[in-house]
Amino acid sequence: MTLTIRYFAWMREHTGTDLETVDLPDGVARVGDLVPHLATISDGHALALQNLQVVRVAVNRAYGDLDTPVAAGDEVAFFPPVTGG
Amino acid sequence: MTLTIRYFAWMREHTGTDLETVDLPDGVARVGDLVPHLATISDGHALALQNLQVVRVAVNRAYGDLDTPVAAGDEVAFFPPVTGG
């Protein structure tokens, strides 16, 4: 299953990328299942994803959480709490 | 005792004046004492002052009421509740 992953703000800086395509095994059904796989990509990925308490998630540009289902072709974004305005 | 009297909005239209100088007997000590004297000036004055419930008062450009003291040289303004903004 192929997914598009996006990172913003300090998560983008830690992972060193704003956009990557990842191939994942079939057992991955929810956002939370993604995390152990992404964390192996680099030390920066592991650092970015080490504290999921402070991470927000969007699936296909709508807010979700670690329980949100994912399917092939989805775009999953990870980012810190927003600070605009 | 001489006072300056001002009227605004429909009170100005009823009395036919925005500013008048009136001479009053010595017994006039408060705004409320003025009213019977002013009401004799014209039918329009009587009409303007007939319902004091809906009239606001300022003495020397500060809000007052019928109990506010007046002294020679004071400026007393009568007007309806304000409707700006």
Next chain:
Amino acid sequence: MTVRVQSEDFDVGAESRALQAETVGGIALFVGTVRGLSSDDGVTAMVLEHFPGMTEGELERIEAEARARWPLEDVTIIHRVGRLLPGEQIVLVAAASAHRRAAFDAAQFIMDFLKTDAPFWKAEERGDDRRWVEARDSDSTARGRWSE
């Protein structure tokens, strides 16, 4: 602090810019406009009268009360008088603060007190008919909630 009573129109952009400063985090503004024919009101013009000398003093007093309640960097109050047409601007209140909530609350407080305390009177024209606007209970209610 700026308080102006004038017949000329005002420029909201210029007034907002004049309040910008490095200590300011936000500016809350309110622009009151004349509702017109295409609304339910059917008003063709609005005539605004005021009490020169007292008006400015009342607006300054309201502004001082707002400053005593909230940490404000600056405040602007502009109110027009004379004959205005539907769609025209009547009043501008702008409050600048380091904090968004203070700016919003102060602007709303000033508008609520201006409505009940500043000596302005409106007459509405509908064609040849000219009628003085009556004060609304909702304005006294709006003012009252600040003393809760």
Next chain:
Amino acid sequence: MTVRVQSEDFDVGAESRALQAETVGGIALFVGTVRGLSSDDGVTAMVLEHFPGMTEGELERIEAEARARWPLEDVTIIHRVGRLLPGEQIVLVAAASAHRRAAFDAAQFIMDFLKTDAPFWKAEERGDDRRWVEARDSDSTARGRWSE
């Protein structure tokens, strides 16, 4: 309804004028600005990043929620991105309504939700130091009071 995310500055006066109409009695606006060196913050620049595609959708969702709560004639939301200097404008929210209270409440509601829901992130520069701003509890509190 206007929602724009842009690097260019915006003209508060022009945006306010664009919302004027005969059915409008008042326009409440909020302009967020970059606090700077002369404030306690000591910020020399602010860098704003966002999530293109998602940002516009979130702002439209917040605007729709405001319209469902208050009788609004029109709403404008503009948010800048990129590198901004102290004193510069960051965000504009403007709500036009026949009623003053509705305009004020809607503008404040939209700002409160924008702060917690719209995917923007700020980094503050102080000289050579660059640091991502952390979300503030006070913003969640401000959002929370609308569900009381």
